[in-house]
């Protein structure tokens with residue numbers, strides 16, 4: 278089970294209302310390489326991977342939920358004071374018609390989230406390589422997002438998230454090494 | 467910013483810093499379980515984190531749910547602000 282703590286993993290501040298940026302940020306909320314997909318991918322894989330790497334998947338999957346909450350906070354804060362007209366002008370008219378200002382798991386283009394964004398192969402090496410690729414793709418998305426804003430507060434939080442993808446990728450690479458070492462040891466004896 | 471608000475952010479940031487170091491060490495130790503120095507650092511920070519949270523909760527109400535924190539009277543867990551509101 279999980280416990281909740283009333284804090285974000287890293288502070289999220291925004292210096293202005295920016296609906297268009299909120300729209301772009303939903304890519305990391307309900308997009309293919311977003312935080313929801315990451316959390317669900319790892320927390321789902323953890324049941325059937327070798328014991329040695331369950332902890333890594335469990336804990337990174339949990340951290341992704343904290344990142345999801347940070348992205349949601351960004352979107353919430355960036356749209357909190359927006360009028361229906363602001364939303365319409367930023368391309369969120371269709372979103373407003375369906376959801377008002379509620380968050381919705383969709384990508385930046387408005388495509389709803391789907392479980393087909395990730396897989397579980399049951400082969401730990403295959404799964405880990407997918408995880409590494411997912412982290413690198415998320416890292417790229419954060420860079421593209423940073424490139425589209427001049428809000429220094431927002432850039433600070435996005436930079437934190439980009440850096441986390443690098444660490445996660447590193448930990449998954451170490452898992453690959455651990456499994457390969459174990460496999461080679463079994464071959465020798 | 468009011469002085470009380472500034473204090474709230476200051477204490478919260480301190481917790482966020484310590485807890486971030488704990489997440490980092492935790493992930494690192496999952497793949498480096500024999501690093502004794504990292505384990506020592508981890509345990510020191512666990513103690514520091516618990517102390518900071520106890521102090522924060524005495525001023526701003528319960529921070530952790532489901533029995534991870536004691537409750538004052540009246541019940542303060544479900545009070546605002548929630549993390550996305552600060």
Ligand SMILES: [Fe+2]
Pocket residue numbers: 315341412415441442445
């Ligand atoms: Fe990640």
